[in-house]
Amino acid sequence: MPMKIRINDHQLIQWIQGLITKFQVFYPLQDANSGVVHIQKATGSLNSDAILKPVSGVPKTSIKTFFMPQPEVIARFSIAAQDAEAFVLKEPGTALQTQVLLNIRPCDARSVALNSMPYAEDPYFQKMLKRTVIIGRPCDETCSTCFCELVGGSPHGTEGMDLVILKTEDGLALEVLTQKGADFLKQNPCAESAGLQPTPQQQGGQELPIVAREMQKKDLLALYNASFWPQIAEACINCGACTFLCPTCYCFDIQDEVAGTKGVRLRYWDSCMFPLFTLHASGHNPRGQKVQRVRNRFMHKFKYFPDRFGPVSCVGCGRCVKDCPVNIDIREVISLMQAV
Amino acid sequence: MDWEPKIVAFLCNWCSYAGADLAGVSRFQYPPNIRIIRVPCSGRVSANMILSALRSGADGVLVSGCHPGDCHYISGNLHARRRFSVLKNFLEFLGIEPGRLNFSWVSASEGEQFATVVREVTERVKALGPATRLVKRIEA
Amino acid sequence: MTVKHAELTQEIQRQAKELLASGEVAAFLGFSAGSLPMTTRPFVARTPQEAERLVWNSFCTVNLANYLPALLKSLEPPRSPKDPPPTGPLPKVGVLATGCWSRNIVVQIQENQVDRSRLVILGVPSRGMVDRKKVLAALQGKEVLEAQEDDHSLRLKGKWGETELSRWAVVRDNCQSCRHPNPVLFDRLLDAASERQAQAPFSQIEAIEAMSSDERWQWFQQAFASCIRCYACRNACPLCYCSTCFVDDNRPQWVGKALNAPDVLTFHILRAFHCAGRCTDCGACESVCPMGIKVRLLTQKLSKDILTLFGAEAGMDVSVPPPFTTYAPSDQNPFECDTCSSKGKKE
Numbered sequence: 001m002p003m004k005i006r007i008n009d010h011q012l013i014q015w016i017q018g019l020i021t022k023f024q025v026f027y028p029l030q031d032a033n034s035g036v037v038h039i040q041k042a043t044g045s046l047n048s049d050a051i052l053k054p055v056s057g058v059p060k061t062s063i064k065t066f067f068m069p070q071p072e073v074i075a076r077f078s079i080a081a082q083d084a085e086a087f088v089l090k091e092p093g094t095a096l097q098t099q100v101l102l103n104i105r106p107c108d109a110r111s112v113a114l115n116s117m118p119y120a121e122d123p124y125f126q127k128m129l130k131r132t133v134i135i136g137r138p139c140d141e142t143c144s145t146c147f148c149e150l151v152g153g154s155p156h157g158t159e160g161m162d163l164v165i166l167k168t169e170d171g172l173a174l175e176v177l178t179q180k181g182a183d184f185l186k187q188n189p190c191a192e193s194a195g196l197q198p199t200p201q202q203q204g205g206q207e208l209p210i211v212a213r214e215m216q217k218k219d220l221l222a223l224y225n226a227s228f229w230p231q232i233a234e235a236c237i238n239c240g241a242c243t244f245l246c247p248t249c250y251c252f253d254i255q256d257e258v259a260g261t262k263g264v265r266l267r268y269w270d271s272c273m274f275p276l277f278t279l280h281a282s283g284h285n286p287r288g289q290k291v292q293r294v295r296n297r298f299m300h301k302f303k304y305f306p307d308r309f310g311p312v313s314c315v316g317c318g319r320c321v322k323d324c325p326v327n328i329d330i331r332e333v334i335s336l337m338q339a340v
Numbered sequence: 341m342d343w344e345p346k347i348v349a350f351l352c353n354w355c356s357y358a359g360a361d362l363a364g365v366s367r368f369q370y371p372p373n374i375r376i377i378r379v380p381c382s383g384r385v386s387a388n389m390i391l392s393a394l395r396s397g398a399d400g401v402l403v404s405g406c407h408p409g410d411c412h413y414i415s416g417n418l419h420a421r422r423r424f425s426v427l428k429n430f431l432e433f434l435g436i437e438p439g440r441l442n443f444s445w446v447s448a449s450e451g452e453q454f455a456t457v458v459r460e461v462t463e464r465v466k467a468l469g470p471a472t473r474l475v476k477r478i479e480a
Numbered sequence: 481m482t483v484k485h486a487e488l489t490q491e492i493q494r495q496a497k498e499l500l501a502s503g504e505v506a507a508f509l510g511f512s513a514g515s516l517p518m519t520t521r522p523f524v525a526r527t528p529q530e531a532e533r534l535v536w537n538s539f540c541t542v543n544l545a546n547y548l549p550a551l552l553k554s555l556e557p558p559r560s561p562k563d564p565p566p567t568g569p570l571p572k573v574g575v576l577a578t579g580c581w582s583r584n585i586v587v588q589i590q591e592n593q594v595d596r597s598r599l600v601i602l603g604v605p606s607r608g609m610v611d612r613k614k615v616l617a618a619l620q621g622k623e624v625l626e627a628q629e630d631d632h633s634l635r636l637k638g639k640w641g642e643t644e645l646s647r648w649a650v651v652r653d654n655c656q657s658c659r660h661p662n663p664v665l666f667d668r669l670l671d672a673a674s675e676r677q678a679q680a681p682f683s684q685i686e687a688i689e690a691m692s693s694d695e696r697w698q699w700f701q702q703a704f705a706s707c708i709r710c711y712a713c714r715n716a717c718p719l720c721y722c723s724t725c726f727v728d729d730n731r732p733q734w735v736g737k738a739l740n741a742p743d744v745l746t747f748h749i750l751r752a753f754h755c756a757g758r759c760t761d762c763g764a765c766e767s768v769c770p771m772g773i774k775v776r777l778l779t780q781k782l783s784k785d786i787l788t789l790f791g792a793e794a795g796m797d798v799s800v801p802p803p804f805t806t807y808a809p810s811d812q813n814p815f816e817c818d819t820c821s822s823k824g825k826k827e
Contacts, residue, residue: 034613034772035621057621060771061708070708071738073479141639143623145516235522237546239712241770257736259396259478268738271710276728290550325712325768326542327514327521387753388726388734391746395735408813418807425812426756426785433689433781434749435697445813473697476742 003182004166004175007190012165012172013048015190019100020044022188026066027102030055039063042102052172054103056141058317062247063101063108064115067128071268074124074254080261089265096131103137107148107315109160111247117309118250124267133184136161145318147331152209153315212306214338223303224295228336233294235326240271242320242328248301248313251277272297298333345399345465349374349458350389352382352417355406355447362451370455371462374402381405383416387427390441394474400440400465404457407445417445436473439464482631484671488536488604491670492576495602496531499574505600506555506571509544510534517627518612522547536576538610538629538647541767544575545584545718549593572598578606580654580762582663583795584718587758590795590802593721603666605674608648608655609763610634613772615650619643654763654776657681664796682784684777700745706771707744709737713765713775719755726750752778757786757803758794 007015019025025042029050037059075089112134119125139146139155148154158164162181166173174190176182243249253270256263270277273294278287287293305313314330321329351357357378363370375398379385382405393401403424405417424443432438442461446454496508512523512533520539524547525531555571577585582603588594615624615634626637634645648656659681661674680686688696711727714720726734727747734750736743752759752775759779766776786792789812792803 237715239715240710323770329515434700
């Protein structure tokens with residue numbers, strides 16, 4: 001470790017086919033009818049083209065579902081009167097299989113590293129992280145809505161990946177980036193052509209990008225009281241599209257669901273866009289107005305998160321830009337915030 | 341098979357519930373599969389309640405009210421009539437089996453008719469088998 | 481842009497500027513250019529200068545009526561809940577309205593969500609709005625960097641080259657099946673009435689009705705399998721204005737909040753049903769859905785039945801009561817049991 005091996009197309013496909021027989025493997029595929037890219041489970045009939053030449057275009061949904069499933073059972077219980085262990089919370093009990101995420105873009109991989117910061121002590125997230133191997137793929141093409149470099153990423157970044165498939169002058173190479181990746185490759189070896197010089201360690205994560213450094217220096221109240229928030233918020237319809245598609249939005253709610261004598265405690269995604277997000281039991285709601293919620297989302301991503309953890313909570317994937325129903329463009333908001 | 345359907349019955353207080361009561365007092369036999377919920381008027385029954393019953397695992401739903409023109413609240417059942425004819429078509433359009441959702445008018449003096457309605461609805465639902473569509477299950 | 485749309489954009493800007501400058505309206509609700517090709521964003525102009533940003537084109541897919549109640553309220557003088565309502569005339573709002581949006585305004589007036597006397601409605605007969613998802617599908621997912629629309633075609637450019645698409649082929653489903661492109665309620669009409677009338681407005685519904693019960697269940701499950709419960713459909717809908725949506729009720733809890741198929745499907749069933757008899761098929765729900773779900777097929781089924789059973793259509797006439805607030809003695813009893821007690825009676 002670090003290790004880099006040369007592989008050809010055939011060897012890569014064989015390796016992936018071997019992985020499919022043992023693990024759950026997911027990779028981005030383009031729907032022929034709609035043109036939309038989704039991350040789907042690999043089946044026996046592998047789409048080799050999509051493995052060798054990754055689909056262009058950011059997948060519709062991010063990979064956070066693999067770390068924060070929606071819903072996630074975090075406990076189960078019984079409420080049967082005669083059950084001696086009624087009302088005692090128990091572990092969910094499902095054994096977790098290793099899952100492999102393949103051909104993951106640098107922005108999505110980086111989002112896992114960013115989400116790990118607030119979730120450093122979250123047992124459920126950490127368990128998911130441990131059982132997931134991310135095999136990344138640098139971007140050949142970027143969309144006009146991509147802005148990873150603005151927020152500290154790069155189309156060739158490898159932060160968050162365990163292994164990465166690279167293009168070399170004469171074919172493909174598989175590079176190991178983490179101990180988890182090394183162990184995985186050892187247990188599931190890939191026929192290799194020859195060893196290669198590993199690429200120098202990525203500098204990402206050591207020096208903060210300009211946006212993060214700028215935002216850390218800005219006065220919080222000056223940003224909070226800026227005059228442009230009402231204008232930004234005016235068109236917002238407070239749906240959850242941006243938050244649910246965003247790789248780095250990680251808020252959740254917990255609810256118990258009961259049917260008959262069985263119950264589960266579920267964790268599911270919540271959105272700061274919803275009015276109920278901050279509704280107190282007393283009836284008071286500190287963010288009862290739309291403009292407060294809209295402001296909060298951008299302040300969290302570009303001020304509160306960098307103040308606390310360092311980088312901004314955004315990977316520049318552009319999903320919110322593409323799919324906001326009313327075209328609220330986060331890039332415009334970042335410029336406005338930078339100008340304060 | 342020993343499976344018996346569970347049918348949730350929303351009965352309006354003034355007519356259908358009284359009709360059911362009369363059926364009991366008169367000893368008219370009807371299958372014990374229905375679970376009665378008394379409501380003030382069939383017009384009070386909303387789509388939310390019907391869906392809630394289906395979601396909770398009811399194999400069938402019956403909503404019964406006063407005859408049109410005889411509503412204790414004058415027009416409640418007339419609104420219900422419109423609402424439920426649209427809802428029934430809608431749920432069948434979405435693939436809920438015809439026969440899961442049933443509506444009837446039973447007046448307070450129609451004890452025997454109530455028993456007949458329940459018998460019919462029970463047979464109809466039994467023939468459909470247990471409800472699986474829209475049923476919320478907890479895997480715990 | 482097309483000649484027609486350029487003219488309309490100029491006219492809208494001119495009239496909005498005039499209304500704002502004279503003080504007749506305190507705010508004008510329309511669209512401004514978006515930051516992406518084939519996109520606009522809802523925009524409130526409050527000065528004649530801001531009104532110069534208003535545009536009109538084939539990409540105005542969000543229903544403006546959705547913003548009216550909140551916008552009107554925001555222009556009222558601030559007061560606490562205990563204060564009496566203000567007396568005297570309140571600030572007015574200018575708004576653009578196509579056929580379906582004007583019908584939504586009618587429904588909002590009938591449901592006491594907006595005050596007609598506070599609106600200045602500029603009616604615009606619609607040529608149909610383009611569905612970006614159809615364009616993406618026609619291009620097999622290739623990204624559009626530049627889009628120009630002509631009267632009957634869209635010229636699209638990207639890194640991959642250029643192509644031209646038939647405009648009508650990528651117009652939204654609801655616009656293609658529209659029977660009311662002309663505004664029904666307006667103060668000023670900005671263009672000649674359109675004569676377009678869809679011939680088979682419910683053909684998609686009929687196709688599903690022709691399936692068996694099992695097939696329909698399969699269709700319904702698959703159609704909504706990708707729903708992420710973002711509620712964009714609900715929030716974009718001008719009819720969904722309940723201060724507490726049934727989804728957020730917890731005593732009783734009608735529907736779960738997580739991604740469980742029975743919960744997702746129940747949410748859509750109930751939301752559509754709550755719009756029954758009120759929906760004007762504006763298509764906003766389908767346009768805003770990030771996952772491309774054909775949400776309006778549910779409300780269209782309801783509209784079809786309500787038209788067939790009661791001869792009623794939402795929002796056509798402010799003096800006609802909405803179908804579910806009224807009843808008729810001739811309403812059918814389509815749900816009688818075989819030996820139902822009323823059979824044989826005079827009813």
